Amino acid sequence: MSTIWQPTPLSPKGPKYKAVVDAIRKGIDTGGLPAGGRLPPVRDLAWQLKITPGTVARAYTILTDEGVLRAEVGRGTFVADPETDVPRPYRIEVDPTPHLTGGDTDTVNLFSPHLPDGGQAGLIRELLGEVAQNPASGVMHYPSRRGAQAAREAMAQWLQGTPIGPLDEGDIVLAHGGQNAIMLVFQTILRGRRPVIFVEDLCYPGLRRAAEALRAEVVPIAMDEDGLNPDALQAAAERHPEGQILCTSPEVHSPTCGFTPMARRREIVDVARRCDLQIMEDDCYRMGRAQGEGYRSLAPERGWYVSSLSKSLTPALRIGCAVGPEGMETALHRSAEHGFFGLATPMTDLAAKLLIDPRLPAIQRAALEGVERYVKIAVNTLGAFDLRWRCDVPFLWLHLPGGWRASAFCRAADTRGVQIRAAEEFAARNAQTPHAVRMAINGGVSLRSFEAAMERLRDLLDNPPDQISV
Incomplete structure (x- = not known):
């Protein structure tokens, strides 16, 4: 109560x-x-x-x-009820089962998520063996749209339940991971000598890198607790009439773990329609079920969707996808075919088997449960500080206490064998950023090593420097 x-x-x-x-x-x-x-x-x-x-x-x-x-x-x-609750230290229960692939180490890299193995490694090895023995599309032909049809059908099945509107295999363009999918969307949309891309003021750094590669200007948009600010987007679009696309991550925002509620999403769609902006939804970090309707469903005439297997299975395969609005599927396919012909045929053969394998849902649940164990350890250790986290997200966002600047804290953490990312890495070069850091889950190290790393970070947080570092 x-x-x-x-x-x-x-x-x-x-x-x-x-x-x-x-x-x-x-x-x-x-x-x-x-x-x-x-x-x-x-x-x-x-x-x-x-x-x-x-x-x-x-x-x-x-x-x-x-x-x-x-x-x-x-x-x-x-x-607590003295009659029923037994006093105990503040702990979130952690599964004591040892991590099957992790090892003990004094150096813990928390730059990018590394998923625990829930069985996906063994499944991939098994299916690679089957592909090697009998590749459905052969090993002597160029990739083709028809040859990748089974893989697109499997991707469509994998995306079932994702609320992005009507979808069939013809709408899906396969890419070499999420970053390549972002590039494909940009290449399909952007026009002019110096197009403008709008992004959240803290965002996945790959968005800026993709824009720079295409000689586009990136304009950051202010955020609040509900995500991107629609009024700020409206003002920016009026200042930059050459703006063509908004990039946003409404389900799992990196680096802050934020979520954009439906009311805010609809406001953003209204601004995009008034200012004639395309909307690209980057959904690469979500591991659990989607909690809200995607932009491709909310604005079917301008909504684009990007995802990959990297944060739910493994980043090693470099399998991702892009989906465009109705009527843009041919242009999106053309961007891929003109750029790299298509995924290698053994990779599409693997995707066609992997994404419809009946064992896959249980494996994904096991990987998610593994991430949750690491998240719980971080919350147990750092929960007294301003920490943002979700059990189904493979990273955490920590606002630093007084006395610490993000860059100084990262340097101090590195001297203790813990590598983390400062807020500055997710912002434009000259932006004012919060004194915060992102810590990714590393399922490649043991739970014991991860907990020891969190304890070293807590010791730093409890003992800020006497003078503020800059």
């Missing part, structure tokens, strides 16, 4: 987190917070008390460690 508890004003003396602890204890003692009652979310209470979310999270952690509160993943924080 939720409560309507109203905390008393915090004492101005002493650390604020201790004052929050005292206020919660008082609420429990006076009955304002009954056993089993749900406390306000960290951000809501922080806003109400005019303090940082990290301060509230620290107070919740202290009381959970003492058994006064109990935390439930995905549900919230509750007042």
Whole structure:
């Protein structure tokens, strides 16, 4: 049950987190917070008390460690019942099963996601053997649209349930991973000597690299908690009439773990229609089910969709896809065929088998559960800080406490064997960026090594430098 508890004003003396602890204890003692009652979310209470979310999270952690509160993943924080809840340290349960492919190491690279092996490695090896013995499309011919039809049909089946509007194999263009799919969309859409591409002010760096390769100008658009700001997009489009496409990641935003709700998506579509902008949805980071309707469905005349196998199976295969609006499938196919003819025929033969294999859904679930184990370890260790995470996303976003700048924190982490990305890597060169870092899940190292890395980061966060580094 939720409560309507109203905390008393915090004492101005002493650390604020201790004052929050005292206020919660008082609420429990006076009955304002009954056993089993749900406390306000960290951000809501922080806003109400005019303090940082990290301060509230620290107070919740202290009381959970003492058994006064109990935390439930995905549900919230509750007042413990002394008769039924056994006091225990604040922990999210971690599956003790050892990681089958990970190894112990003192150096942990958290630059890019590395998925745990849920069985996909063995399945891929098995299917590669079958392809080698009897390649359906042969090994003596150029790739062709007809030859890749079975692979496109398999990709269409793999995309079933993704809310991007009507889809058949003819709409799908196969690409060498998500980055290549982005390039194909840009090559199909962009016109003129210096086209403009709009992106979120923090975004996947590959968008900027693709734009630079095509001599396009990139204009960042401000964001808030719900994603890209429609008013900022409108203003930018008016300043840059040569703008042609908006690139956005509404389901899983990298690097912030953000999600764009449906109301905001519809506002963005309205702006795109007024300003005649195409919309490309980058859906490469989603591992679980889509939570909202995609732009290709919301705006079928201008919505483009890009995805890949990299974050749900493996990045090694470099298999991705692009899907265009109705009537643009021929132009999109032409961009691929003029650029590289098509995927290598053994790769399309593999995709045709892999994406419809009846074992694949269970393997994907196992990989997702593996990611969740690593995420839980990070939350257990760093949850007292301003951390953004989702159990079905292979990275975390951490706003640094006072005293740390992102670049200095990354350098300090690197000296301790932990490699992470600063917010600056996701922004334009001259942009003002938050003091934050992104930490990818690395399922290629053991859970023990990953936890040790998180503990080293926590030690840095607990001990910021005396002087602010720049």
